[in-house]
Amino acid sequence: MSTAPINVAILGAGRIAVQMARTLAGMAADPRYRDLVAPYAVAARDADRARAFADEYGFPVSHGSYEALCADPNVDLVYVATPHSLHGEQGAMCxxxxxxxxxxxxxxxxxxQARELLAVAERTGVLCTEAIWTRYMPSRAMIDEIVDAGVIGEVRSIGADLSYPTTHKARMTDPALxxxxxLDVGVYPLNFIDMAMRGRAPERVASAYQPYPTGVDAQSCTTLFYGDVMATATSSMVTTGDRMGVIRGTEGYLVVENINNPQRINIYDKDHVRVTSRTVPEQITGYEYEVASAARALLDGAAECPEMPHADTLRIMELMDSIRGIWGLSYPFER
Structure with a gap:
């Protein structure tokens, strides 16, 4: 059984790893978390790069291979920070x-791939959870409380967008990755809708996309039908979007500022008058919630985190598969 503090290691040393490193450093200095988690190690395929990363962000240990990280007996929890196409293989290795x-x-x-990875988790009895930070943030409960209070009436429509120009990142345009x-930004609108619908599966899905010259999706629009509720998700890697999430009801609507990292929730009445506004709690980076949840689950001997159980992860993965099926888009390793 693991004991606190949980030693956290990062597998990979790219952009997202930097965010996690900053998060762990902040948690180690925060009285709310410093007895729970400790930044311990980072691994990269290049030993010098791993050492430089560890020195810059205050990790006492670095490894020049992912295999060495997995063999380190002091590692408790590994954050996998590599491209999507590698998650299944590397997650299973951990x-x-x-x-x-x-x-x-x-x-x-x-x-x-998700089923295969979750099967390994079940067979080994080791904690495995998806790090989609919005599932773990306090804003999720705040939104649910507003809807449950009946302030906006009966929910009938949902809209969510996340769009950033990211084609300058090689992995974003590479079908092999x-x-x-x-999978990068579109997953957030879909999760926003899924959370608003409390995990209910849509009865019908309609979608269209525009391809990037390399064949991957540049931008898309997906409409999901849940009985008398219609939800629309848009995402793009070639435009700047408003990042807004809107839940519309019979008596008003709420607007979430930035579904990727909610800052404020504004509630409007039928006359479009803002009746109240709620600000989310101050945070380190926002990643701390998923790390703390995973650490506590590990200490409790749990196989999954309550904020993102395996069933929710699999449902979203199946939904994205179905959307790509509508488009007729597959990755080279799937053919």
Whole structure:
């Protein structure tokens, strides 16, 4: 059984790894978290790069290979910070080594890989959870409370967008790395809608996309039908979007500023008058919630985190597969 503080390691040393490193450094200095988690190690395929990363962000240990990280007996929890196409293989490697695993979204490149990875987690009995931070943030409960209070009436429509120009990142345009907008930014609008619908599966899905010259999706629009509720998700890697999430009801609507990292929730009445506004709590980076949840689950001997159980991860992966199926888009390793 693991004991606190939980030693956290990062597998990968790219952009998202930097964000996690800053988060762990902040948690180590924060009285709310410093007895729970400790930044311990980072691994990269280049030993010098790993050492430089560790020195810059205050990790006492670095490894020049992912295998060495998995063999380190002092590692408790591994954050997988590599491209989507590698998550399944690398997540399984961590689990087989007995390391609890926090896998950056998208959990894997497709549902088949997700099932395989979750099967390894079940067989080994080791904690495995998806690191999609909005699922763990306090804003999720705040939105649910507003809707449950009946302030906006009966929910009938939902809209969510996340769009950033990101084609300058090589992995985003590379089909072999499961590039495209859907798995990187499109997953957030879909999760926003899924959370608003409390995990209810849509009865019908309609979608269209525009391809990037490399063949991956540049931008798309997806409409999901849930009985008398219609939800629309848009995402793009070639435009700047408003990042807004809107839940519309019979008596008003609420607007979430930035579904990727909610800052404020504004509530409007039928006359479009803002009746109240709620600000989310101050945070380190926003990543601390998923790390704390994984650490507590590990201490409790749990196999999954309550904020993002395996069933939710698999449902979103299956939904994204179905959307790509409508488009007729597959990745080279799927053919």
């Amino acid at each position: 689990l087989e080594a007995g390391k609890a695993t926090l896998v950056e979204k998208s959990f894997t490149a497709n549902a088949a 499961a590039g495209g907008a859907l």
